[in-house]
Amino acid sequence: MIEALADELDKGEAEAIALALELGADQVLIDERRGRRIAARLNLRYTGILGILVEAKNRGLISEVKPLLDALINQAGFWVAAPLYSSVLQIVDEEKNKPPQD
Numbered sequence: 001m002i003e004a005l006a007d008e009l010d011k012g013e014a015e016a017i018a019l020a021l022e023l024g025a026d027q028v029l030i031d032e033r034r035g036r037r038i039a040a041r042l043n044l045r046y047t048g049i050l051g052i053l054v055e056a057k058n059r060g061l062i063s064e065v066k067p068l069l070d071a072l073i074n075q076a077g078f079w080v081a082a083p084l085y086s087s088v089l090q091i092v093d094e095e096k097n098k099p100p101q102d
Contacts, residue, residue: 005017005018008038009032009034009035009038013030013032013034013035016028016029016030016035017030017035017038017042017044020039020044021042021044025044026045027044027045027046027047028044028045028046029047029052030046030048031048031049031050049072049078050080050084050088053065053069053088053092054088054091054092057092058092064094065088065089065094066089069085069088
């Protein structure tokens with residue numbers, strides 16, 4: 001399975017999808033668009049880091065998304081398009097915040 005997926009995906013994404021299928025997982029964590037398409041094709045639900053942050057805020061596990069999102073962008077090199085950044089903050093009622101400037 002991993003070999004077949006590895007033709008289309010990075011090794012980490014291929015392994016995540018293969019493991020999710022093997023375990024019968026409810027959901028798989030994938031941020032890359034290509035990985036999400038393949039997960040959907042295999043009838044796997046997926047979410048990404050931004051979805052995890054939104055869910056954590058909704059459940060009261062974190063008080064704010066923006067500082068964590070900014071740290072991902074500025075310290076870990078995580079790329080987020082400006083419209084998506086704004087959309088995530090709007091979903092969690094932090095829309096007054098602007099994307100970090102590099």
